[in-house]
Amino acid sequence: MSRKHSEHHEEHPDETWLVPYSDLLTLLLALFIVLFGMSKTDEKKVGELGKSFHSAFTVNLGGGGSGGASSMFPFSYMAPSMAPSENVPAAVTSDMPPNRPNAPPASATSNKAVPLTQAALRETVQLLQLKEAVERYIKLNGLVGELEARSTEDGVRLRIKDSALFPSGEAYLRPESQKLAADIAKLLAGLPQQIVVAGHTDNVPINTSLYPSNWELSGMRAINFMRFILSQEPSLKPENFSAIGYGEYRPLRPNTSEEGRAKNRRVEVWIIRTQKSTNY
Known part of the structure; x- marks a missing residue:
C-alpha cells in the first residue's frame, strides 16, 4: 500500500510591491538630482544679474556743481513698486504723457502682459x-x-x-x-x-x-x-x-x-x- 506523504509548504510574504517601490525611489532620486542642478544654475544666474544691476543702476546726481550732491540727494536705497495712477475726475484729462513719435497707440499695448x-x-x-x-x-x-x-x-x-x-x-x-x-x-x-x-x-x-x-x-x-x-x-x-x-x-x-x-x-x-x- 503506497504511503502518501503530506508535503508542508511554508507561506512566504508577497514581495511584488518591492518592484514599484524601487522604481519610485529611483524616480525620486532622479527628480532630486534635476532640481538640485536647476537650483545651482538659477543661483549662478541670479548672482550674475545682481552684479550687473549693482554696476548699472546708479544715477549720477553729482555731476553739475562743485562739491557734488551726495548730501542733498541721499541715494542708497532701492525703490518700491510703481505707484498707482492718480484718481482724476472724468470731466478732465487723464494723466497722459506728451505724444511720442513712433509710439504705438495705447489700446495696442495696454491690455497685453509682455515680458x-x-x-x-x-x-x-x-x-x-x-x-x-x-x-x-x-x-x-x-x-x-x-x-x-x-x-x-x-x-x-x-x-x-x-x-x-x-x-x-x-x-x-x-x-x-x-x-x-x-x-x-x-x-x-x-x-x-x-x-x-x-x-x-x-x-x-x-x-x-x-x-x-x-x-x-x-x-x-x-x-x-x-x-x-x-x-x-x-x-x-x-x-x-x-x-x-x-x-x-x-x-x-x-x-x-x-x-x-x-x-x-x-x-x-x-x-x-x-x-x-x-x-x-
Whole structure:
C-alpha cells in the first residue's frame, strides 16, 4: 500500500510591491538630482544679474556743481513698486504723457502682459530710483505740494506748481526759484532717456504783447525752464530734450474753483522710457 506523504509548504510574504517601490525611489532620486542642478544654475544666474544691476543702476546726481550732491540727494536705497495712477475726475484729462513719435497707440499695448527684457528691467529700476531720489529731495527741502514725482507706464513724471517757478502771468524764472530748477537738473544728470518739458495753464484768458493766449504762456514757460536746467548741468544732452505748451487744454481739475485752477497751472517734466517690453 503506497504511503502518501503530506508535503508542508511554508507561506512566504508577497514581495511584488518591492518592484514599484524601487522604481519610485529611483524616480525620486532622479527628480532630486534635476532640481538640485536647476537650483545651482538659477543661483549662478541670479548672482550674475545682481552684479550687473549693482554696476548699472546708479544715477549720477553729482555731476553739475562743485562739491557734488551726495548730501542733498541721499541715494542708497532701492525703490518700491510703481505707484498707482492718480484718481482724476472724468470731466478732465487723464494723466497722459506728451505724444511720442513712433509710439504705438495705447489700446495696442495696454491690455497685453509682455515680458521684460533685461534692458527694460534695468531701465525700470533706474527710473524707480530716480523717483525715490526726487521724493527724498522733496521731503528734505519742504517742497510737498510744490513738487511731486510719479511713476507711470511710460516712465517718470515730475510735476511742479507754477507758483514755485514763475510770477503770475509771466514765463521767466523767479530768482528764488532758480535753485529748485538747478537741483532738478542735477537729479536728471546722466539720464539717457528723452525728456519732455510741458507747460500748462488754467482757463483764465491772457492777452498781452508777449503772450496773446495761454498757448504762448505755457509754451514759453516750458522753453525757459528747459533752457535753464540745460544750462545748469553739462551732462544733460540738448538733443534729448523738447518743450511743449498745452495752454489750458489738459487740465487736472475743473477750472470752476481757485483750487482747481491752481492745480492746473503747472510744469511737467516727463522722463520717457526708451526700452519697451516685447513679445517673443
